[in-house]
Amino acid sequence: MKKKILEIKDLYVEYITEDGIVHAVNGLNLELEKGQTLGLVGETGAGKTTTVLSIMKLLPEQIGRITKGTILLDGNNITDLRETEMQKLRGNAVSMIFQDPMTSLNPVLSVGDQIAEVLELHQAELGKKRIDERVDEILDMVGLQKERKVEYPHQFSGGMKQRIVIAMALACEPKLLLADEPTTALDVTIQAQVLEMMNRLKDTFSTSMMLITHDLGVVAQTCDSVAIMYAGRVIEQGTLKDIYTAGRHHPYTIGLFNSIPDLTKDTKRLSPIKGLMPDPINLPNGCAFHPRCPECLDVCRYEMPEESCYGTHKIRCHLYK
């Protein structure tokens, strides 16, 4: 058996709000083998960011908490790790690219200084001169001119800020990289460049990656396996082949693929999945997707389906038993 860098078992995460308890993650199981890239896909609000924040132990204090389940990082249980211990892991063992680049950028520090700061923290052995050179290399790697390192975050466009954040995360050469929609703000040519860069990192340092994205094209290009989330659960997972070419799928997965505008056809209207994500404060009984499901059976309304396995391909749906 291959070594697992990450194993999440039966994870539950909730947020406490004025209106009630938000059930963001509800019994999530995920595994990631060393050196592999897992694509995490799902509707907005499905709990993708919450999942990676739980791994990083960066859930908002007082409000968000893990109520059940375990998270193993490289075989070690980190679920109850103390903050001081966790700090040692962040950046080196596991690093995160945030969905919102301003979360990781300091508005009053020049971009060059910020990258240098990260390098000093994690690769102090480099020395001042080498760090300065590395800053230039890193900026170049993400397609930004090195003269611009004296500028501040607000002087850059959204996508450029995202590139700086990506550069900072990659600079530490982490073992596990959790990338929360890293290329969503980028155009396709820069995206191709960034993905190429992440692939190179994977090959050179055998970095494992979890890539959250809405772009099923990006998944097809970069991932080894895919997990599709709905209302805090993984409802289908498997290898790329399982998800893109196999005959059977969760109705939600089918809906996702049908929603993508097809470049080769002229369609007047797109065909989204009907309805909206359920209210996470008040999740429906049975399968959480049933109110929107075109294939809904009676049993779907009251019974949570078990996972059916077809080799590497797993589907959580009553249609498959």
Add this chain to the structure above:
Amino acid sequence: MSVPLLETKGLKKYFKTKNGFLHAVDDINIKIDEGNTLGVVGESGCGKSTLGRTILRLIEPTEGEVSFNGKNIIEYNRKSMVAIREKMQIIFQDPYASLNPRMTVGEIIAEPLYVCKITKGKKETNNRVRSLMETVGLAERYENAYPHELDGGRRQRIGIARALSVNPKFIVCDEPVSALDVSIQAQILNLMMDLQEEQKLTYLFITHDLSVVKHISDEIAVMYLGKCVEKAPSKELYSNPKHPYTQALLSAIPIPKLDQGKIVNIIKGEVLSPINPAPGCRFAPRCPYINKDCTVAEPPLCEINENHFVLCTLY
């Protein structure tokens, strides 16, 4: 010929930086007829958001004209500008930074209603806020929630509701669906196209998603480092891309199917600095077809087919 609803002439925005002037928007000439959509695509940082904001005078242009209904709004004073704002709205790129974290969802949507005095009294405002929330698919219970409690998709819906609240004629849509998953994206695009038909809305639609832009736009402008390098009707641009940068863009679209082969990034090389840029074509240092004319002077704008313009020495 009728007057286009929106037109820019020689529009420029240069930012002052430590090392000189950054040419963010450099001589942009576009026209959009009422009820139409102009898609704007281009490399991240090429000036798309700056263009959108300059058109609305959220940023003052360095030079050039912006005409709305045939009148140059750059000459408008503050008061006339407030009146015209009602007609011209924006949906911001960043659903995180653009929403005031201390206001509830209901308050955020109601704000432009107060500013532009659209509704009278609290009750009417509340009703209007509720119906806007319904239009964009936000459940009523979010009215008193704060933006940070919501996921990216719902936050973007707030932005759309706020822009629609004042019944605008023209909306700059700055990557309105980039943060959304494909299903919600399809819902929002359908919604925006329905609203466009019902209310004869005119869009400047900024995005880097090339399948989305093809779907929604009548015409598409491709920008590169502040310049519009190619402009054509949607279909024409995809079937007959002429500028080497456009060709590179279209070939880098990741297709959601297996066995499409790895994407080869055909453009390599240093990006020209947008600060005091060197003369000639700005794409030249990365262009696979570079020739000696490219670095001498800016290439002429050439109409190679009806309504299909290219800025390149090859033509």
